[in-house]
Amino acid sequence: MEQQRSVSGSSQSPRSPSSQPFLSVSVTDPVKLGNGVQAYISYRVITKTNLPEYQGPEKIVIRRYSDFVWLRDRLFEKYKGVFIPPLPEKSAVEKFRFSAEFIELRRQGLDIFINRIASHNELQQSDDLRTFLQADEETMERLRSQDTGIFKKRPADFLQIIKDVQTKMSDVVLGKEKPVEESNAEYEKLKHYIFELENHVAEAQKHAYRLVKRHREYGQSLSELGKSFKLLGACESNDVGKAFCDLGAKSEAISIKLQKEAQHLLMNFEEPLKDYVRAVQSIKATIAERANAFKQHCELAETIRLKEIALDKLMLTRSERVGEAEHEYKEASQPILSLKAASEEATTRYETIVRRMNEEMVRFQDEKTNDIGIAFHEFAKGQARLANAFADAWRSLLPKLDACSLDTS
Amino acid sequence: MMGSENQSFQEAHLYASKEDMENLVLDDSLNGNKSYSNYRSALSSISDSHHPLSAPVVVTSVDSDPLLAPPSYRDFQNPGPAIASAAPDNSYLDPPSYADVIFSPFDGNNFNDANGVDSPSKRSDNSGSFSRSSSSNSEYIKITVSNPQKEQETSNSLVPGGNTYVTYLISTRTNLPDFGGSEFSVRRRFRDVVTLSDRLAESYRGFFVPPRPDKSVVESQVMQKQEFVEQRRVALEKYLRRLAEHPVIKKSDELKVFLQVQGKLPLPTTTDVASRMLDGAVKLPKQLFTESAVAPHEVVQPAKGGRDLLRLFKELKQSMANDWGASKPPLVEEDKEFMEKKEKMHDLEQQLSLASQQAESLVKAQQDMGETLGELGLAFIKLTKFETEEAVSNAQKVRAADMKGLATAAVKASRFYRELNAQTVKHLDTLHEYLGLMLAVNSAFSDRSSALLTVQTLLSELESLQSRTEKLEVASSKIFGGDRSRIRKLEELKETIRVTEDAKHVAIREYERIKENNKCELERFDKERDSDFLNMLKGFVLNQVGYAEKIANVWAKVAEDTSGYARESC
Numbered sequence: 001m002e003q004q005r006s007v008s009g010s011s012q013s014p015r016s017p018s019s020q021p022f023l024s025v026s027v028t029d030p031v032k033l034g035n036g037v038q039a040y041i042s043y044r045v046i047t048k049t050n051l052p053e054y055q056g057p058e059k060i061v062i063r064r065y066s067d068f069v070w071l072r073d074r075l076f077e078k079y080k081g082v083f084i085p086p087l088p089e090k091s092a093v094e095k096f097r098f099s100a101e102f103i104e105l106r107r108q109g110l111d112i113f114i115n116r117i118a119s120h121n122e123l124q125q126s127d128d129l130r131t132f133l134q135a136d137e138e139t140m141e142r143l144r145s146q147d148t149g150i151f152k153k154r155p156a157d158f159l160q161i162i163k164d165v166q167t168k169m170s171d172v173v174l175g176k177e178k179p180v181e182e183s184n185a186e187y188e189k190l191k192h193y194i195f196e197l198e199n200h201v202a203e204a205q206k207h208a209y210r211l212v213k214r215h216r217e218y219g220q221s222l223s224e225l226g227k228s229f230k231l232l233g234a235c236e237s238n239d240v241g242k243a244f245c246d247l248g249a250k251s252e253a254i255s256i257k258l259q260k261e262a263q264h265l266l267m268n269f270e271e272p273l274k275d276y277v278r279a280v281q282s283i284k285a286t287i288a289e290r291a292n293a294f295k296q297h298c299e300l301a302e303t304i305r306l307k308e309i310a311l312d313k314l315m316l317t318r319s320e321r322v323g324e325a326e327h328e329y330k331e332a333s334q335p336i337l338s339l340k341a342a343s344e345e346a347t348t349r350y351e352t353i354v355r356r357m358n359e360e361m362v363r364f365q366d367e368k369t370n371d372i373g374i375a376f377h378e379f380a381k382g383q384a385r386l387a388n389a390f391a392d393a394w395r396s397l398l399p400k401l402d403a404c405s406l407d408t409s
Numbered sequence: 410m411m412g413s414e415n416q417s418f419q420e421a422h423l424y425a426s427k428e429d430m431e432n433l434v435l436d437d438s439l440n441g442n443k444s445y446s447n448y449r450s451a452l453s454s455i456s457d458s459h460h461p462l463s464a465p466v467v468v469t470s471v472d473s474d475p476l477l478a479p480p481s482y483r484d485f486q487n488p489g490p491a492i493a494s495a496a497p498d499n500s501y502l503d504p505p506s507y508a509d510v511i512f513s514p515f516d517g518n519n520f521n522d523a524n525g526v527d528s529p530s531k532r533s534d535n536s537g538s539f540s541r542s543s544s545s546n547s548e549y550i551k552i553t554v555s556n557p558q559k560e561q562e563t564s565n566s567l568v569p570g571g572n573t574y575v576t577y578l579i580s581t582r583t584n585l586p587d588f589g590g591s592e593f594s595v596r597r598r599f600r601d602v603v604t605l606s607d608r609l610a611e612s613y614r615g616f617f618v619p620p621r622p623d624k625s626v627v628e629s630q631v632m633q634k635q636e637f638v639e640q641r642r643v644a645l646e647k648y649l650r651r652l653a654e655h656p657v658i659k660k661s662d663e664l665k666v667f668l669q670v671q672g673k674l675p676l677p678t679t680t681d682v683a684s685r686m687l688d689g690a691v692k693l694p695k696q697l698f699t700e701s702a703v704a705p706h707e708v709v710q711p712a713k714g715g716r717d718l719l720r721l722f723k724e725l726k727q728s729m730a731n732d733w734g735a736s737k738p739p740l741v742e743e744d745k746e747f748m749e750k751k752e753k754m755h756d757l758e759q760q761l762s763l764a765s766q767q768a769e770s771l772v773k774a775q776q777d778m779g780e781t782l783g784e785l786g787l788a789f790i791k792l793t794k795f796e797t798e799e800a801v802s803n804a805q806k807v808r809a810a811d812m813k814g815l816a817t818a819a820v821k822a823s824r825f826y827r828e829l830n831a832q833t834v835k836h837l838d839t840l841h842e843y844l845g846l847m848l849a850v851n852s853a854f855s856d857r858s859s860a861l862l863t864v865q866t867l868l869s870e871l872e873s874l875q876s877r878t879e880k881l882e883v884a885s886s887k888i889f890g891g892d893r894s895r896i897r898k899l900e901e902l903k904e905t906i907r908v909t910e911d912a913k914h915v916a917i918r919e920y921e922r923i924k925e926n927n928k929c930e931l932e933r934f935d936k937e938r939d940s941d942f943l944n945m946l947k948g949f950v951l952n953q954v955g956y957a958e959k960i961a962n963v964w965a966k967v968a969e970d971t972s973g974y975a976r977e978s979c
Binding site for chain 1: 805
């Protein structure tokens with residue numbers, strides 16, 4: 001089931017005549033390419049828009065998973081503070097990698113991902129998004145391999161920062177340490193909320209996954225029971241035998257419905273919960289970024305402060321040779337100026353993150369309430385549908401069974 | 410990803426509070442882990458003392474559960490503890506009424522449907538369409554096994570104070586005139602049950618005698634384990650009740666004596682193999698060197714290992730001759746109808762075995778569904794609580810409310826699955842019961858074939874005796890005046906022939922008797938099987954329908970409540 005969200009920038013109206021700006025993307029048609037170890041899946045990405053920045057009303061490109069990763073990473077770098085939409089899982093158990101189920105889940109996840117970006121006020125304006133949606137395949141490949149290069153340069157740093165912040169985060173949450181951290185009660189509360197939320201949602205998702213399995217097992221057992229009842233019915237040659245056969249056939253029919261429901265449950269209930277977990281994890285990455293930005297801002301401010309003190313000292317203990325002192329002074333104050341520029345930049349970066357995060361939290365809560373609401377609706381609908389199918393199927397057997405019992409008395 | 414590191418160390422913390430969460434919403438009887446085996450023992454330990462039997466029932470059901478008693482409608486209001494438990498008044502959950510399940514979708518069908526979900530072993534029901542009871546409409550006999558106690562072996566214990574065994578209190582209530590009384594109790598040990606079972610097997614050859622519970626070889630430590638004793642108690646009760654249901658066996662002396670006579674069981678015990686071997690070894694030389702025939706009275710029992718070595722040997726020879734010999738045996742199983750029936754029974758047994766296994770899988774799958782749904786519900790309840798506590802935005806509050814709705818539904822559905830399963834167990838139990846009965850059928854058939862073999866052996870023996878006689882007569886006629894030793898030999902032979910002829914007559918009579926028993930039993934078995942299976946299927950289906958509807962309702966409400974989120978597309 002594809003989701004085609006029609007996006008119209010920041011306006012609220014849905015798809016309307018061409019006067020309203022819109023940008024709509026869909027990810028379709030997964031195709032396996034390549035051989036052996038290097039085999040991969042490619043997707044068609046279809047963009048429909050009337051925005052002037054784009055080359056025309058419709059564009060189709062071919063993209064693979066690592067292209068999406070490139071886009072995500074670029075956006076993460078450039079839009080710090082925004083909760084970048086999460087991607088479906090990177091790795092998968094080898095043999096599962098090309099199963100129809102996995103591919104469909106991934107396609108769905110990628111479609112949701114790109115649409116969330118396209119409907120986000122800031123992100124939809126990104127150059128990288130435009131590149132992603134329009135560049136030809138060779139360009140994309142070049143960019144992709146370039147960036148893994150850049151990325152490889154700093155992963156250690158990046159991950160290390162995250163790890164540091166993570167431990168600091170947990171420590172702070174546990175009240176162990178108070179290093180270079182914002183002492184903002186509201187923010188503390190938020191961080192605590194995010195960390196706890198992840199655990200709770202992950203648990204729910206775990207049980208949702210198990211429930212899918214249970215449906216499959218239930219279906220399997222009903223199918224087997226049905227078969228054995230049919231065999232048993234064949235043994236008996238009278239009405240009872242027929243009853244067994246009918247029941248067996250119904251049992252097998254119902255089991256098919258169970259398998260279908262299991263699939264529906266996986267795509268429309270478990271996957272959204274997983275997506276929820278990933279979204280929370282994305283927020284954690286942003287929290288790490290904010291901590292990093294804060295640290296830089298503080299450190300720079302501190303450095304400047306120390307340097308200014310040193311400068312003042314210099315002023316007070318200036319030497320007799322005024323010319324020399326002036327020269328020293330000029331030399332000392334030069335780096336301070338560039339430091340001050342850097343500090344301002346760091347402060348701006350930090351404040352941007354803070355501002356964005358506040359907006360993002362509101363958006364996040366709204367989005368999640370909607371997403372989960374849909375998931376719940378689908379879940380309930382599916383379960384009701386299944387139960388009704390059960391009831392109908394079994395009920396249809398009753399008249400015959402009643403007729404039987406009148407005969408044998 | 411980042412999250413995973415946190416997850417594992419937080420998890421332990423989460424699960425510590427799981428127990429609290431479980432008690433938050435649900436009462437004890439809903440607490441997650443009632444396993445399948447708990448259900449079974451719970452079912453059988455439901456006190457049947459508050460189920461007054463009314464007239465038309467021949468025998469009480471094995472698991473008489475007040476829910477299933479058609480006459481006492483009021484019992485529907487007080488369901489047993491393990492099944493449809495009355496939940497405490499709780500804003501989340503309605504107390505389910507079993508009556509609702511059965512009655513709501515089927516207006517106007519009332520008691521018929523209630524009967525439909527009866528315990529499978531209830532043979533005759535008071536609704537016209539199911540009635541199987543014949544003449545014995547007002548008889549009943551009800552047996553209960555209870556109160557296991559440890560006792561000491563008083564004599565002959567090599568290990569002082571070592572030999573303990575368990576006795577059970579067997580209580581009977583009956584209005585059958587053959588018993589001298591209406592209520593009585595005795596104490597019996599398992600060994601007594603074995604004796605009873607062996608004696609019945611001897612006296613009722615050809616009948617489908619219900620098989621007794623297994624004699625598991627256990628050490629005294631295991632014997633003392635609560636669970637084992639309880640399992641055995643249940644099995645014994647089932648066995649005795651089945652015996653009492655059998656139209657012929659319920660009137661047997663053996664059963665009467667077992668149920669009534671105080672103190673030591675006055676039935677001959679099955680002698681142990683060693684002494685039989687000794688007996689047999691003593692007899693054998695005499696049998697070999699003289700013309701000894703099988704005594705007529707022995708012929709009515711199959712040749713037993715040890716004692717009747719010679720007879721065993723002869724019969725074995727005969728059966729080999731039957732299978733491999735050039736000529737047809739002197740008497741064959743001619744009844745084609747019987748042969749077909751036998752084939753069918755064999756088929757039936759195989760299919761029953763398979764169906765029985767699949768029924769077990771189904772029960773497990775249903776149980777798992779219920780469990781996982783319950784866990785899902787709990788997880789969402791925790792989330793709801795969390796979001797409510799931490800709510801900063803309105804979106805969170807809305808979400809928390811949505812979650813609560815879903816969680817409640819999941820918990821309700823989970824409970825319905827468990828109830829559904831408890832009933833499914835009872836219905837599909839019929840499969841297991843009949844599988845057990847196939848043992849009885851097989852042993853009745855083998856009674857028949859061993860009786861046939863005895864006849865065949867005797868016939869062959871007669872043949873050979875005749876021919877020896879003839880040869881001897883021819884030989885002695887050539888000697889004028891006769892040969893003293895030959896004449897004596899002839900007379901001996903003639904005497905042996907006479908005895909063997911008698912034995913042959915008895916054996917044939919016995920064989921015919923067993924054949925007749927087989928026939929009657931097969932007819933009875935077929936009828937009862939049809940009826941029981943039909944009841945089982947109907948009960949199973951009704952049960953499924955009832956609960957499917959309830960579950961559908963629960964989810965329909967949630968779908969309704971969340972319909973605001975419904976997408977236009979798809």
